[in-house]
Amino acid sequence: MVRMSAEERRESVIRAAMSEFARGGYHGTSTEAIAKRVGVSQPYLFRLFPGKKAIFLAASARCLEETRKVFAEASEGLRGDEALHAMAAAYMRLIASDPDKLQMQLQTYVAVAAAEAAGDHEFGEMVRAGWMEIWEAAHLPLGADVSETTTFMAYGMLINILSAMGFSAEHRVWEGLYQSSQPQGGSE
Amino acid sequence: MVRMSAEERRESVIRAAMSEFARGGYHGTSTEAIAKRVGVSQPYLFRLFPGKKAIFLAASARCLEETRKVFAEASEGLRGDEALHAMAAAYMRLIASDPDKLQMQLQTYVAVAAAEAAGDHEFGEMVRAGWMEIWEAAHLPLGADVSETTTFMAYGMLINILSAMGFSAEHRVWEGLYQSSQPQGGSE
DNA sequence: CGATTAAGTTAGTGGCCAATCACTAAGTAG
DNA sequence: CTACTTAGTGATTGGCCACTAACTTAATCG
Numbered sequence A, B: 001m002v003r004m005s006a007e008e009r010r011e012s013v014i015r016a017a018m019s020e021f022a023r024g025g026y027h028g029t030s031t032e033a034i035a036k037r038v039g040v041s042q043p044y045l046f047r048l049f050p051g052k053k054a055i056f057l058a059a060s061a062r063c064l065e066e067t068r069k070v071f072a073e074a075s076e077g078l079r080g081d082e083a084l085h086a087m088a089a090a091y092m093r094l095i096a097s098d099p100d101k102l103q104m105q106l107q108t109y110v111a112v113a114a115a116e117a118a119g120d121h122e123f124g125e126m127v128r129a130g131w132m133e134i135w136e137a138a139h140l141p142l143g144a145d146v147s148e149t150t151t152f153m154a155y156g157m158l159i160n161i162l163s164a165m166g167f168s169a170e171h172r173v174w175e176g177l178y179q180s181s182q183p184q185g186g187s188e
Numbered sequence C: 001c002g003a004t005t006a007a008g009t010t011a012g013t014g015g016c017c018a019a020t021c022a023c024t025a026a027g028t029a030g
Numbered sequence D: 001c002t003a004c005t006t007a008g009t010g011a012t013t014g015g016c017c018a019c020t021a022a023c024t025t026a027a028t029c030g
Helices: A006-024 A031-038 A042-048 A052-074 A080-097 A099-117 A121-139 A146-165 B006-024 B031-038 B042-048 B052-074 B080-097 B099-117 B121-139 B146-165 B172-181
Strands: none
Touching: A006 A031, A006 A042, A006 A052, A006 A099, A006 B099, A031 A042, A031 A052, A052 A080, A052 A099, A052 A121, A080 A099, A080 A146, A099 A121, A099 A146, A099 B006, A099 B099, A099 B146, A121 A146, A121 B146, A146 B099, A146 B121, A146 B146, A146 B172, B006 B031, B006 B042, B006 B052, B006 B099, B031 B042, B031 B052, B052 B080, B052 B099, B052 B121, B080 B099, B080 B146, B099 B121, B099 B146, B121 B146, B146 B172
């Protein structure tokens, strides 16, 4: 039995939650599964967080923040096309090496839409704020040109969805996208 | 009590399932909720479909098919920029008037990724095939130019995600989009 | 009519799951 | 050593949910 500070445990819980929620989404993931991955009893999660929803929220926030960091670090000291290529390559590398990151992102989008429809705008505001920080992180290096940034984000979203659907790297749908380093897709 | 043929009932079930799964996703939607919306007892669903998964699959397939139809009908008899405008406008109209369609699309993407990760490639193959039909439906009217089609789909995906996150129509993130619903319109 | 078929129901089962409660064990300060 | 704090557990509970089995009602047709 390894004792940790509550803060450290919360950190482990967030990381575990990102992996578990990525696969099953909010409803498809049990707190039991998260606890098991952390190596802690299930009821203890409710000492660290007020409820399951709070764990999901923390995982979503962390996911957005990590994505922002990828852009910020990749574009450091670069501008224009160089920054664009660096960010695109870094992002491709991210979702290729850690598909959970991509999945958690999609789970976040789906969950926020459901929350908004249910009248809960707190989650939505957090996600929109986090997304805008990602947007800004891309906007400045790209020369603060709105339509350029929009295009960049649009291609990113297409890459997300194509990866999620499991189109193999050789499929024609990938033609016309930056070919730098594609995720190794599923079948077909 | 209104009796219908099994085929007609299946049809109602699919429509109801699209709405319910759109909100809650696969795990967040009970067969009870679907049955209630159809106006039929919950166990009867299992006479019409082999299981919950089959219902979700049918709803996903229908959703893809309907999206394809929107593109096909909007672009009928048009080519190039005119087709692009018509398809973009029709799609915007679709997700504005019926947010469930958008939500169900996202649920499909999330579910297919989970299924692939779990080793179930049957669902993935269906979705990829359906998505390719949408892609083709846009590809030909746009002049069979791959990069044009890719860009078109990319903007569509960004629109999906921005809508899902609930960004208001006045937000800056939409700036580069409405005008560049014709991103290649005469320039570039 | 009576028989057959197809549409639909009521009742139930086994399993899972978020959250609570009461408790134990490990540090730590005086 | 004692008193106190903080990390962590075991047992439980009330509720939901996918799915099954057995029965009932309505249409169809010779």
